[in-house]
Amino acid sequence: MRWFGARPWAPACEPSLRTEIPTGAPCGYCEEPIEEDAFGVLLPIFSADVGAVSEQAMHAECFLRQLVGSLEHQLGFCGCLGSLAPDPPPAFTEIMTRLSLREQAVLAVGYFMKEQKKAQRKTRGAPAQRAVN
Ligand SMILES: [Zn+2]
Ligand SMILES: [Zn+2]
Numbered sequence: 321m322r323w324f325g326a327r328p329w330a331p332a333c334e335p336s337l338r339t340e341i342p343t344g345a346p347c348g349y350c351e352e353p354i355e356e357d358a359f360g361v362l363l364p365i366f367s368a369d370v371g372a373v374s375e376q377a378m379h380a381e382c383f384l385r386q387l388v389g390s391l392e393h394q395l396g397f398c399g400c401l402g403s404l405a406p407d408p409p410p411a412f413t414e415i416m417t418r419l420s421l422r423e424q425a426v427l428a429v430g431y432f433m434k435e436q437k438k439a440q441r442k443t444r445g446a447p448a449q450r451a452v453n
Pocket of ligand 1: 350
């Protein structure tokens with residue numbers, strides 16, 4: 321997998337795998353064209369009609385969104401969590417329907433990063449374990 325952008329945006333972004341920004345190519349997730357200052361990846365895909373492997377451009381947030389799951393999923397409102405999952409508040413659903421796929425991806429990835437940081441802070445901030453008496 322190759323990546324593009326002004327600077328590495330993930331630990332996996334090795335300098336040798338950097339490629340030019342595919343400006344104008346449609347993102348394989350949100351379908352919006354890749355901007356000239358975008359960050360993202362080129363994913364190898366096999367297209368049956370061409371019978372060969374080609375590359376699909378994708379925004380970084382759209383790629384990461386597929387790894388971390390939707391905001392609904394992370395918040396526990398997702399159907400994949402079973403029938404016991406509560407319905408999201410109507411206001412939440414209403415806001416989400418107004419957002420583009422890409423905006424939803426940005427939110428989902430942002431939320432995930434924040435939660436990660438919180439978890440890291442907790443681990444670091446926790447007092448060292450001591451034997452009690
Ligand atoms: Zn996208
Ligand atoms: Zn889910």
